[in-house]
Amino acid sequence: GAGVSQSPSNKVTEKGKDVELRCDPISGHTALYWYRQSLGQGLEFLIYFQGNSAPDKSGLPSDRFSAERTGGSVSTLTIQRTQQEDSAVYLCASSFLSVLQETQYFGPGTRLLVL
Amino acid sequence: DQQVKQNSPSLSVQEGRISILNCDYTNSMFDYFLWYKKYPAEGPTFLISISSIKDKNEDGRFTVFLNKSAKHLSLHIVPSQPGDSAVYFCAVQGGSEKLVFGKGTKLTVNP
Numbered sequence: 001g002a003g004v005s006q007s008p009s010n011k012v013t014e015k016g017k018d019v020e021l022r023c024d025p026i027s028g029h030t031a032l033y034w035y036r037q038s039l040g041q042g043l044e045f046l047i048y049f050q051g052n053s054a055p056d057k058s059g060l061p062s063d064r065f066s067a068e069r070t071g072g073s074v075s076t077l078t079i080q081r082t083q084q085e086d087s088a089v090y091l092c093a094s095s096f097l098s099v100l101q102e103t104q105y106f107g108p109g110t111r112l113l114v115l
Numbered sequence: 116d117q118q119v120k121q122n123s124p125s126l127s128v129q130e131g132r133i134s135i136l137n138c139d140y141t142n143s144m145f146d147y148f149l150w151y152k153k154y155p156a157e158g159p160t161f162l163i164s165i166s167s168i169k170d171k172n173e174d175g176r177f178t179v180f181l182n183k184s185a186k187h188l189s190l191h192i193v194p195s196q197p198g199d200s201a202v203y204f205c206a207v208q209g210g211s212e213k214l215v216f217g218k219g220t221k222l223t224v225n226p
Contacts, residue, residue, distance in 0.1 A: 004158070031212065042119070042204060042216035043159070056213060091158055095212075101147045101166060104214060106158030 002026070004107035006092050012113045013082055021077045021110045025094030032075050033093040033104055034067060035059075043091060049075060082114045118142055119207055121217035129225055134192040136220050138205030141186065145209035148181060150190045153202045153219070162203075163190070195224045 005024045013019050025032050034046040045059040049069040060066070064082075069075040079086055089111050093104040120139045128134045136150075146167040151159035165172040165179045165188070172179050178191045192199055202221045206214040 033213070035214075035216075040218070042121075042218040043206075043214070045213040045215070048212055056211060059213070093158075100208065100212065101164075102212075103149075103161050103164070105161065106151075108156070108158045 004092055004094050004105055006090075006107040006110050008110060009108065010111045010113075012115065014115055015084060016081055018078065018080045019082055019112065021079075021090050021112070023075045023077070023092030023094075023107060025073065025075070025092070026096075026105060029094035029096050029105075030072065031095045031097060031102070031104075032069055033095075034075070034077050035091045035093065036088040037091060037109075038088040046077070079112075082112075084114050087112055087114045116141075117217075118145075118215050119205055119217040121203075121205055121220050123220050124218070125221045125223070127223045127225060128195050130197055131194045134190075134195045134199065134222055134224065136190040136192075136203050136205075136222065138188050138190075138217055139186060140188075140207050142207075142209065143183075143186065145207040145215075147208040148179070148188050149206045149208070149214065150177075150179060151204045151206060151216075152199075153204060159204055192222075195222075197224050197226050200224050 032049040035043040047057045064080045067077045089109040091109045093106045095102040095104045149164040150162040153159045181188045202219040204219045205217040
């Protein structure tokens with residue numbers, strides 16, 4: 001497992017349902033980031049983890065969004081009561097250290113479609 | 116309001132010629148600048164970066180230029196190759212670990 005992996009790669013859900021998106025960072029990377037890319041937009045920061053704690057949750061758009069990280073490794077992003085505007089590609093990234101100017105390596109993303 | 120602007124949604128160049136992608140930012144607190152490349156259905160791949168103490172960084176065919184007074188950076192690809200066809204995102208960082216991205220420029224290199 002050389003890179004960041006995410007699952008599922010695609011998710012179609014109905015409005016109002018909850019979804020869970022998973023991210024496996026590069027082994028040994030202490031920092032983990034969630035971004036999302038809506039159609040025609042750039043990547044938008046959601047939350048970042050240093051170990052298992054989240055020093056910056058400022059990008060989470062509403063309280064329907066939450067994320068956790070366990071064991072300093074896998075992270076799960078949960079969206080409750082999904083809305084159509086939640087449709088986007090959700091991207092996870094990791095970096096070796098949680099310091100400034102540390103390169104972030106991205107996974108392939110989860111494409112979420114809310115009908 | 117966008118903090119990072121890539122005003123050209125697309126760019127088309129001929130193989131072998133130079134590709135120049137541009138990016139403008141609004142906040143002088145940003146001090147680290149990156150370019151990512153993205154192919155369809157893949158995540159962004161780090162390409163090259165530059166810190167605010169420098170005005171140029173070169174890596175093979177890729178060179179990034181930073182003009183702090185104009186709050187402008189550019190990516191030059193010379194010579195351009197068909198495999199360079201992708202969406203290029205400019206990203207900036209300043210004072211926190213999060214990256215702020217532009218909307219991207221789709222580069223097409225024609226054989």
